[in-house]
Each structure stands twice: as C-alpha cells, then as structure tokens.
Amino acid sequence: MRALARVGAVRAAVVVLLAALAFGAVSSLVGEYRDLQLADGAYYFAALIGLSVLIGFGGKISLGHGAFMAVGAYAVALLVADEHWPLVGALAAATAVSALVGAVLGAAASRLQGPYLAGVTLTLAVALPQIGNRFPETLGGENGLVIDPPAPPSFLGSSFPPQRYLAWIAGLGALAALFFIYNMTRSGAGRALRAVRDDEVAAALCGCHVGRTQTVAFVLSAACAGLGGGLATVVLQLAQPGAFPLELSLRIFAAAVIGGVGSLWGAFWAAALLVLLPNWSHDIAQSLSLSGNVAANLPLAIYGVMLIVAMLLWPGGIQAGLRQLSGLLKRAYSSRHSVTQSNPAK
Amino acid sequence: MSLSMSKRRAWLLAVAAGGLAVVGCGSSGSTVGVTPTSVTFGTHQPLTGPAAPGYSEIAPASIAFFKYVNAHGGVWGRKINLIVKNDEYNPTQTVNVVHQLVLQEKVFGIFEGLGTPTHTKVVGFLNSEKVPDLFVASGCPCWDNGAEHPYTFGWQPNYTIEGKILGQYIAQHFAGKKVGVLYQNDDFGNGGLAGIRDEVPSKDIVATQPYEPGTTTLAAQITAIKSAGAEVLVDFTVPIYTAIGQLTAFTLGYTPQLVVSSVGIDPTTVAALLKTISKGKASGTALIEGAITTNYLPSSTETSNPWIALFRRIHSEYDPGTPFDGNTVYGMATAYTLVQALKAAGKNLTREAIVKAVEEGGKSWSGPGLVPFRYTKTQHGGYGGAEIGRVEGGKIVLSGKPLLTEPTAGTPITPYTGSQPAPPTGGVPSE
Structure with a gap:
C-alpha cells in the first residue's frame, strides 16, 4: 500500500515537472504582457482546481470562491506589508488561513444541499470583501493594501523582466496546488469523496464519514482559493475589495463549469478563459462600438451564453468536448488505417 | 471523469499554452509609441x-x-x-x-x-x-x-492648495462658525482636509467624517456632522457623493452652508446625479445653490x-x-x-x-x-492656485482674483496679478 502511494507521488511529481517545464518554456518565449497574463492564469488556476475538486469530486457547489481568494489576498498583503514576512511564508499562511475559514464554512456546508449551500456561499461572496471597508485603518478600505513588487533574485541577471518573475512565482504556486490536488484525488480521500458524491448512504455503509469527507473537500477547495488570492496579491501588488466583487465568484464558477469540472485540464481551460475573455470582449465591444455600460457587462453576458451552450452541447465542459472530439478522430483514423492495411491483402 | 495525464498530454499542454502565447510585435522605431x-x-x-x-x-x-x-x-x-x-x-x-x-x-x-x-x-x-x-x-x-x-x-x-484656499475663505467669511468636513478616505480627502486644517482654527472644526468610494449611503456621516452642530459643510467628494450627501442632508432637514472642492461640484453633473438618485424628485441645482467652490479654469x-x-x-x-x-x-x-x-x-x-x-x-x-x-x-x-467661485442658478460664478499658494503648511496665500491671455489664433498652441 505504501509502495503504491509512493508510485502515485512519483507520477504526480513527473506531471508537475512536465507542466513546470512547459510553463517555464512558454514564459521565456513570450513578451512582458503575456508573462503577466500567464501569472494571472496561474493564480486563477490555483483557485479553479480547488473549485473543480469541490464540484466535480465533492458534488457540492460554491458561489463564494472569490471570498476565499479575498481572505488569502488580504493575509498575504498584511503579512508582507506590515510584518515583512517572506513571500513563501506569507503564501503558506494565506493558504492556512483560508483553509481555516473553509473549515468553519465546510462544517455548515456538509449539512446543506444544492440551492441552500449556493445561498450561503453567495452571501459570503457578497459580504466578506466588504470587511475591508469596515476596518479601513487595518485593511485600507476601498484604497486597499499595497505591497512592494517582488524583485527578481540577482542570480537571474539584472535584465530579467519583473513580469516573468511574477509569472514564475504564480506558476510555482499553481504547480504546488496541482501537485497536492493530483495526489489527493488519487488517494483514499479522493475515492471517499467520489463515493460520498455518488451515494451518501452507500458511502456511509462502506465506512466513509459523510460529513467529515465533505468538510475536507471544502477545506481543500478554500485552501486552493486562498493560495490563488495570495498569488493575485503578489501579481497585482495590491489587495483591495474591488478585486473580489461578487462578479468574480460568479465568473470563476461559470468558467469552471465551462472548462469542465472534476478534471485538471478543465481547470486549465477555465483559467485560460478567465484571462483571455475580458480582452476578447473588449475587442468585440470596440469593433461594434457598444456603449460603456453595455461593454462593461459584456464579459458576464458571454459567460452566460457560453454556459448555456456548453450545457446544451457539452455538459461536461470544454474538456469533455475535446475528449469526445479526439475519440471521434481516433476512431476515424483507426478505421481508415485498417482500410489502408487491408488493401494490399486484396 | 479521468484525471490521468500521460506524457503525451503534457505535450498537448505545452502546445496549447504555446498557442495562447502569441508574441506581440514591438515597433521598430527608437521610442516606444x-x-x-x-x-x-x-x-x-x-x-x-x-x-x-x-x-x-x-x-x-x-x-x-x-x-x-x-x-x-x-x-x-x-x-x-x-x-x-x-x-x-x-x-x-x-x-x-x-x-x-x-x-x-x-x-x-x-x-x-x-x-x-x-x-x-x-x-x-x-x-x-x-x-x-x-x-x-x-x-x-x-x-x-x-x-x-x-x-x-x-x-x-494640489488638493492641499485647494483646501487652503477654501479654508481661508471659510475663516474670512464664516468666521467662528462650526465646520464639518465630509471627505473621501484616501489621499484626495486627506490632502484637502490638511489644507482646511491649515487655515480654519481647529476649535471650529467640529466633525470630520470619511467615506469609502463605492459606498451607497452617507447617512451615518451626514448625521454625525449634523449632530456636531456644523453650520458649514465642506465636501471633498467626487460628484456622486456630493449628490448623495446633499440628498441625505435634505431628508434630515439639514441645510448648512456648503463648500465643495472643484472635483465634486460641476453643476450639470451634480444636477443629473441628483435627479437620477432621487428618481426624479430633485430637479435642477437647488440643493447645491450657493455652494462655495474653486476653479482654476474658466467656467x-x-x-x-x-x-x-x-x-x-x-x-x-x-x-x-x-x-x-x-x-x-x-x-x-x-x-x-x-x-x-x-x-x-x-x-x-x-x-x-x-x-x-x-x-x-x-x-x-x-x-x-x-x-x-x-x-x-x-x-x-x-x-499653483485657484479662484473662489459660487454656484448661482446652476452656474459657477467666479469672483475676486485667482489666489496662489504652496501646499506646505503656513505658506501665505497671495493674489495672482497676471491676466489670462487669449487663445492663439487657430486654437493650436504655438509655443
């Protein structure tokens, strides 16, 4: 059993290493702005795999992941700006603090189902970021908290673009989340989660503690979101209520579903969507010369339309759609292959 | 849904990420833009x-x-x-x-x-x-x-310069009256407040109330300023909060002398906001009539x-x-x-x-x-300064001479004696 776990960890390490190589290669090839977009994508990815685990494996939904991101973001800002913690320590602490908030909420969440849970998490998304405005002395109010931009270490050379350094920090954070979640979903805890999702009674009969398992899913998910929020603070050098409006929580949720929940690739597509869609929608709005008020709401409208289309065509999201497509192609290829092979025999 | 990710898929990841990364072309000229x-x-x-x-x-x-x-x-x-x-x-x-x-x-x-x-x-x-x-x-x-x-x-x-000029006007024209300040809780409001404090005797400033931009109500702030007995209300606000503040004061039956930073008093803008927020009940500029402000541009x-x-x-x-x-x-x-x-x-x-x-x-x-x-x-x-103005019939009427000062505390406020030149022929600056 222990040997099996080790094999799993090695496999996760290989996956993470390959992803790290791909990320590093891409970030070295692109310009400064794309580096920042990679950084954005990375912190969204960290938050999204948490949500993906919660929805896809835990069978619970959360419309309040923006709030967990806010918790992580403010934790990092306070620890770095006021207490002068190193980034790694602050990010770890931010993850722990959001996990704690997740544990409190998760205990309640394990007793709630469907729309009730959605309501609770929605309230959290509305209320929590406003705490910053309630305590302007410590949390900076609407003005927010500012941290100094992290300077690239000297061994990277003096001409190393600071944007690439931000991308690497966010990328490493996202990979840490990936490693952890990849392992978890293949462990006993992951199987327990799926068992509870599919049939609570059956899972309980098999010895799974239903409430505890669901709370664990919530805690993990909140921890990932907190890490994502903390990374966002590092990338933007700012933690501010305006970064975590209700719309963010809805956007993350919609993107996770469109990308495909319960799949790490789904989280990847979702992160790409979150980063690229605002720019696309801006271009669309500009080419159609829409008024400011319409343009400002266009991204959310596009998420809505995509969500409907995805639910109708590909209920499993982009990832499931792609899998279907690749399956079709494979079948087409192999059938043609068998035809060409059978030809000489004739 | 399977989560397995083989090497081949990792390659796919790299290709997909690479596909997203379309490198923007820089211009070949010597200076960017x-x-x-x-x-x-x-x-x-x-x-x-x-x-x-x-x-x-x-x-x-x-x-x-x-x-x-x-x-x-x-x-x-x-x-x-x-x-x-x-x-x-x-x-x-x-x-x-x-x-x-x-x-x-x-x-x-x-x-x-x-x-x-x-x-x-x-x-x-x-x-x-x-x-x-x-x-x-x-x-x-x-x-x-x-x-x-x-x-x-x-x-x-600089908001402190503007605050000083408004503060001097208050000290000269509303001497001895109690002053309340409503200000945006950032460097805008704090800079203006510093200028007011520099000119108005501190015993006259009876209330200073910050608000966070993004809030939808100023009831707490206006009530506090009213109950402190302020007869002069100074606003360092963006237009929407000038409007919300005045509507709140109106519903509380509070009618102090209003003094507003140039940032938050454009009459056309505030009138439109008053109308929208009150759902058409407040029309025109009656609620900001008589307000003292400054301007550094012609009205x-x-x-x-x-x-x-x-x-x-x-x-x-x-x-x-x-x-x-x-x-x-x-x-x-x-x-x-x-x-x-x-x-x-x-x-x-x-x-x-x-x-x-x-x-x-x-x-x-x-x-x-x-x-x-x-x-x-x-x-x-x-x-380096501004001129005092007053809202009269929906217009800002400037009066007196433009005033000059420095943002540092204690520097004097002096009238500017130069005059405004006419625009160049054709309207495009020639210098």
Missing part, C-alpha cells in the same frame, strides 16, 4: 461605475481636442492618438489596464489617468518602466514629488470667455451629442497642455525629452488656466 507620423498615449478612465457620471466625458473631450489639432497638422507632423481603457474607478482594474496599455499596446505615455485611489496603484510601475505619466486627473499631493516619481506630473491644483457657462468659445466650437464639431460642461472644459484644457508639452519636447520625441520639457518650460506655458503651473524639476504638481 512614436512613429514619424503619430504618437500614442493611453489613459484609464471611469467609463462605468461610481465615478463615471460626469468624469466619463473627460477623455472624449480630450480626444475631440486632439482630433482638432490632428486636422490642423498635428504636432511636429505627428497625429496624437489616445487609447481609452475603462477601469471603473476600481484600483485593481487600473493596474490591469495600465499593464495592458504599457506592455501590450506599447503606448508612449499615460495621459490624464483619472483618480487618486486608482492612479496611486500604478505610479510605481510607470516610473520603474520610465513611462511618462502626464497630467494625472487628480490633485493628490502624491504626484507632487519629482524626486521620487520623476515621470509623473499632476495637472490640477463652462462663461460664454464670453474666448477659451470657452474655442472649446465650444471644437466640442460641437468633434464631440457632439455630449453636454458641454466643466468636464468638457477639463478634458480639452489638459489636452491643450499635452500639445504644449509635445511641442516643447521637440521633433525628436523621446520619453526623457517630454519630461524635461515639462520640468523646464511648464512654468511659463500660458493656456486656459487662470493661474500658472508650478512645474520644476522637483515640483510636479500642476496649477
């Missing part, structure tokens, strides 16, 4: 959100002025372009759009980026990237620091002023369909200053050249402003 026939600036503006009413007219007015200049040959043969990005007055969005303007759109500089809470979040970035950050649309004292932020220049009077309703006549002509040709108000005058006047800066920077335009041009020549540029600029190598703070 400049070609022999064009120069491109970017700006962040609240086109939607709490600060949008009124302020969203500023960038279109600037663009109208640039179109006018472009139609008359541009500056040194270059047409001026301005890329406007909406930041919703949300600092996080400001960071995002300014990154995009500088790193993706490759603008030459940022022009009239609007707002104190917003622009403070990008000043560090712009200066470390050595991007000219010209004429920030905010009077925050924080721009006034050439040593720390050599690339950033304010334009309107938009002063039709006999040759600058206003020029701006009206350009407005009706290049930006029709929007109201002509204080925001329009503001947008055109800053654009005028930018054209002066581009002229002064010379044909061989570089980022350093334009910074040097403002530092060395800015003090002597005349234009639509009622007072001269304070620009030097260390002072980057814009106009």
Whole structure:
C-alpha cells in the first residue's frame, strides 16, 4: 500500500515537472504582457482546481470562491506589508488561513444541499470583501493594501523582466496546488469523496464519514482559493475589495463549469478563459462600438451564453468536448488505417 | 471523469499554452509609441461605475481636442492618438489596464489617468518602466514629488492648495462658525482636509467624517456632522457623493452652508446625479445653490470667455451629442497642455525629452488656466492656485482674483496679478 502511494507521488511529481517545464518554456518565449497574463492564469488556476475538486469530486457547489481568494489576498498583503514576512511564508499562511475559514464554512456546508449551500456561499461572496471597508485603518478600505513588487533574485541577471518573475512565482504556486490536488484525488480521500458524491448512504455503509469527507473537500477547495488570492496579491501588488466583487465568484464558477469540472485540464481551460475573455470582449465591444455600460457587462453576458451552450452541447465542459472530439478522430483514423492495411491483402 | 495525464498530454499542454502565447510585435522605431507620423498615449478612465457620471466625458473631450489639432497638422507632423481603457474607478482594474496599455499596446505615455485611489496603484510601475505619466486627473499631493516619481506630473491644483484656499475663505467669511468636513478616505480627502486644517482654527472644526468610494449611503456621516452642530459643510467628494450627501442632508432637514472642492461640484453633473438618485424628485441645482467652490479654469457657462468659445466650437464639431460642461472644459484644457508639452519636447520625441520639457518650460506655458503651473524639476504638481467661485442658478460664478499658494503648511496665500491671455489664433498652441 505504501509502495503504491509512493508510485502515485512519483507520477504526480513527473506531471508537475512536465507542466513546470512547459510553463517555464512558454514564459521565456513570450513578451512582458503575456508573462503577466500567464501569472494571472496561474493564480486563477490555483483557485479553479480547488473549485473543480469541490464540484466535480465533492458534488457540492460554491458561489463564494472569490471570498476565499479575498481572505488569502488580504493575509498575504498584511503579512508582507506590515510584518515583512517572506513571500513563501506569507503564501503558506494565506493558504492556512483560508483553509481555516473553509473549515468553519465546510462544517455548515456538509449539512446543506444544492440551492441552500449556493445561498450561503453567495452571501459570503457578497459580504466578506466588504470587511475591508469596515476596518479601513487595518485593511485600507476601498484604497486597499499595497505591497512592494517582488524583485527578481540577482542570480537571474539584472535584465530579467519583473513580469516573468511574477509569472514564475504564480506558476510555482499553481504547480504546488496541482501537485497536492493530483495526489489527493488519487488517494483514499479522493475515492471517499467520489463515493460520498455518488451515494451518501452507500458511502456511509462502506465506512466513509459523510460529513467529515465533505468538510475536507471544502477545506481543500478554500485552501486552493486562498493560495490563488495570495498569488493575485503578489501579481497585482495590491489587495483591495474591488478585486473580489461578487462578479468574480460568479465568473470563476461559470468558467469552471465551462472548462469542465472534476478534471485538471478543465481547470486549465477555465483559467485560460478567465484571462483571455475580458480582452476578447473588449475587442468585440470596440469593433461594434457598444456603449460603456453595455461593454462593461459584456464579459458576464458571454459567460452566460457560453454556459448555456456548453450545457446544451457539452455538459461536461470544454474538456469533455475535446475528449469526445479526439475519440471521434481516433476512431476515424483507426478505421481508415485498417482500410489502408487491408488493401494490399486484396 | 479521468484525471490521468500521460506524457503525451503534457505535450498537448505545452502546445496549447504555446498557442495562447502569441508574441506581440514591438515597433521598430527608437521610442516606444512614436512613429514619424503619430504618437500614442493611453489613459484609464471611469467609463462605468461610481465615478463615471460626469468624469466619463473627460477623455472624449480630450480626444475631440486632439482630433482638432490632428486636422490642423498635428504636432511636429505627428497625429496624437489616445487609447481609452475603462477601469471603473476600481484600483485593481487600473493596474490591469495600465499593464495592458504599457506592455501590450506599447503606448508612449499615460495621459490624464483619472483618480487618486486608482492612479496611486500604478505610479510605481510607470516610473520603474520610465513611462511618462502626464497630467494625472487628480490633485493628490502624491504626484507632487519629482524626486521620487520623476515621470509623473499632476495637472490640477494640489488638493492641499485647494483646501487652503477654501479654508481661508471659510475663516474670512464664516468666521467662528462650526465646520464639518465630509471627505473621501484616501489621499484626495486627506490632502484637502490638511489644507482646511491649515487655515480654519481647529476649535471650529467640529466633525470630520470619511467615506469609502463605492459606498451607497452617507447617512451615518451626514448625521454625525449634523449632530456636531456644523453650520458649514465642506465636501471633498467626487460628484456622486456630493449628490448623495446633499440628498441625505435634505431628508434630515439639514441645510448648512456648503463648500465643495472643484472635483465634486460641476453643476450639470451634480444636477443629473441628483435627479437620477432621487428618481426624479430633485430637479435642477437647488440643493447645491450657493455652494462655495474653486476653479482654476474658466467656467463652462462663461460664454464670453474666448477659451470657452474655442472649446465650444471644437466640442460641437468633434464631440457632439455630449453636454458641454466643466468636464468638457477639463478634458480639452489638459489636452491643450499635452500639445504644449509635445511641442516643447521637440521633433525628436523621446520619453526623457517630454519630461524635461515639462520640468523646464511648464512654468511659463500660458493656456486656459487662470493661474500658472508650478512645474520644476522637483515640483510636479500642476496649477499653483485657484479662484473662489459660487454656484448661482446652476452656474459657477467666479469672483475676486485667482489666489496662489504652496501646499506646505503656513505658506501665505497671495493674489495672482497676471491676466489670462487669449487663445492663439487657430486654437493650436504655438509655443
């Protein structure tokens, strides 16, 4: 059993290493702005795999992941700006603090189902970021908290673009989340989660503690979101209520579903969507010369339309759609292959 | 749904990520954002959100002025372009759009980026990237620091200068009356409050109430100021909070003498906001009638002023369909200053050249402003004073002489004796 776990960890390490190589290669090839977009994508990815685990494996939904991101973001800002913690320590602490908030909420969440849970998490998304405005002395109010931009270490050379350094920090954070979640979903805890999702009674009969398992899913998910929020603070050098409006929580949720929940690739597509869609929608709005008020709401409208289309065509999201497509192609290829092979025999 | 990720899929990941990474092409010219026939600036503006009413007219007015200049040959043969990005007055969005303007759109500089809470979040970035950050649309004292932020220049009077001029007026005309201050909880409000404290005796200031931009109610603040017995209410507010504050005071039956920073009193804007917020119950400018304010530009309703006549002509040709108000005058006047800066920077335009041009020549540029600029190598703070005005029948009527002062506490306030020159023939700055 222990040997099996080790094999799993090695496999996760290989996956993470390959992803790290791909990320590093891409970030070295692109310009400064794309580096920042990679950084954005990375912190969204960290938050999204948490949500993906919660929805896809835990069978619970959360419309309040923006709030967990806010918790992580403010934790990092306070620890770095006021207490002068190193980034790694602050990010770890931010993850722990959001996990704690997740544990409190998760205990309640394990007793709630469907729309009730959605309501609770929605309230959290509305209320929590406003705490910053309630305590302007410590949390900076609407003005927010500012941290100094992290300077690239000297061994990277003096001409190393600071944007690439931000991308690497966010990328490493996202990979840490990936490693952890990849392992978890293949462990006993992951199987327990799926068992509870599919049939609570059956899972309980098999010895799974239903409430505890669901709370664990919530805690993990909140921890990932907190890490994502903390990374966002590092990338933007700012933690501010305006970064975590209700719309963010809805956007993350919609993107996770469109990308495909319960799949790490789904989280990847979702992160790409979150980063690229605002720019696309801006271009669309500009080419159609829409008024400011319409343009400002266009991204959310596009998420809505995509969500409907995805639910109708590909209920499993982009990832499931792609899998279907690749399956079709494979079948087409192999059938043609068998035809060409059978030809000489004739 | 399986989560297994084989090597082949990792390759797919790399390919997919690579596909997303379309490298933006940089221009081959020597200076970013400049070609022999064009120069491109970017700006962040609240086109939607709490600060949008009124302020969203500023960038279109600037663009109208640039179109006018472009139609008359541009500056040194270059047409001026301005890329406007909406930041919703949300600092996080400001960071995002300014990154995009500088790193993706490759603008030459940022022009009239609007707002104190917003622009403070990008000043560090712009200066470390050595991007000219010209004429920030905010009077925050924080721009006034050439040593720390050599690339950033304010334009309107430093809020502390404005606060001092308003404070002196209160001390002279409402002597001994109790004063309450409603202020935005950031460097805008704090800068203005510092100016008031410098001039009004501290025993007379009975209440200071901050608000957070983005809030939807000022009931607590106005109630506190009312119950402290303030007879004079000073607002360092953006227009929407001037309107909310006055509606709240009205429902509380509280009618103090109102004193408002130039930032939050454009009568056309506030009247429209009062009407919207009260769902049509409050019409016109009755709730701000008699308010004392300052201005450093001619009033938009002063039709006999040759600058206003020029701006009206350009407005009706290049930006029709929007109201002509204080925001329009503001947008055109800053654009005028930018054209002066581009002229002064010379044909061989570089980022350093334009910074040097403002530092060395800015003090002597005349234009639509009622007072001269304070620009030097260390002072980057814009106009050096303002004139007292009063809202009368929906118009701001200026009176007396423009006043000059420095933001440092205790420096005297002196009248400006120079007069405003007429615009150059053709309306395009010649210096």
